Amino acid sequence: MLLPLLVVMVPAAARPVPLTPETTFDLYMRTAIENDPQARREFEANVGPALHLFPDMETEASSLAEALPSGALEWLVNDAGADDATRAQQAWTTAVLRNTRCRALSSDIWHRLSDGYRVATIRFSCQVGDTERLRTLSDASMFDPQEEEDDRFWSAYVALLRDGPFKTIYGTSELVMAPDSEIWYSEAFDPRTLGSEVDNDVASALAGEWQAMHSWWFQTMRMTERRMTLVAECDELVQQYRRCAARFAPQELLGAYALAKQVSDQHGTVADSELAQQCLALRPKVEGLWPEPCE
Structure with a gap:
């Protein structure tokens, strides 16, 4: 009687435990944003046939990289030279994205009556370079618009996002679960693109810090005029x-x-x-x- 019991118990024990919204969010961030191989294996093992619900997993470069300012990427090209420009940009972008360490803090789950889906409202945190430390350098490049000033600002900016010091920022996003599924996933932010709502929400939270110099320039000009x-x-x-x-x-x-x-x-x-x-x-x-x- 013992052997049949074992045969029955093995498949039940081998069945993956459904991921919580927080775990799904964390694994997705580690896989799609931080390019963590171990997280990818865990993610694929748990999601399995539903992997098509996560289109960003199929691309090598995270869409989040598009939120990084073009000025930093241009500085990297000029600093590295034509032969090493692509490698330098990729290495820096990879390091910055891995630094983000976006993780779920908690979630509230509720039912959407219109279609029967369950919705998890997730609160998350991310790490980002403390760009406020560079505000005076940003203003300096505005008041003395020479190549040396511009170079000084972007050099410090590139180093800060890569090496810190970092600060914690917060945001919210949503995952959904279909009535006949156990998989939490992010709905498409725009059906015409591969970007999901989670991608957009995380990018918005980070871009506010990554692109802070644009609001600084506007604020400084307003103050100067006044x-x-x-x-x-x-x-x-x-x-x-x-x-x-x-x-x-x-x-x-x-x-x-x-x-x-x-x-x-x-x-x-x-x-x-x-x-x-x-x-x-x-x-x-x-x-x-x-x-x-x-x-």
Whole structure:
């Protein structure tokens, strides 16, 4: 009697346990984004015939790479040279994506009455380079638009996303399960593409950090415009301060912002002619801060 019992029990024990929404999300991230071979084996063993529900698994490069800024990829090409450009881009992109370590934190499961599907609303976290540390370098490349400034910013940016320091960001997404299935998967974000809703949600969370410099540039331009006095001597003084700080000591841009605020606050309470004289008197002090002229 023992042998037949064993024969019956083996298939039951060998049957894969259905993955939870959190485990499905984690394995998908490790496979499609981080290119983890062990995760791919686990994923394929559990999903099996339903692998077609995960079109991004069939491509070698993650669609998430499209969220990385073109400026960083162009810098890598210029830095590596034509012969090594493709290899350098691939190596950097792979390292950045592996750093993301997007993982599910929790989920709430509910039923969608329209079609009987179960839906898991997943809260997740990802690791991303703390790009806020580069804001002064970004502003420096704006106020002193030379190739050296641009190179300094993108060099630091590429290193930060690859090596850190990192910070944690958060997002939400959804997985669904058909009424006759035990497989959680992500619905298509756009039926005309291979991208899924999870791909889009994760990319949106990360792109907010990866592409932060675009919002910085806009914010800095708005602030610069608001601080203008239309008193030529003062606006030129502030502009010179910004340009020299950007070139010689980007951290000193904080001083330029403080000077712009001080002059702007005085404008309207002090006659333009008097304000112009005050700015002219400050000019030698500002010029003395730098090792050489930066006109």
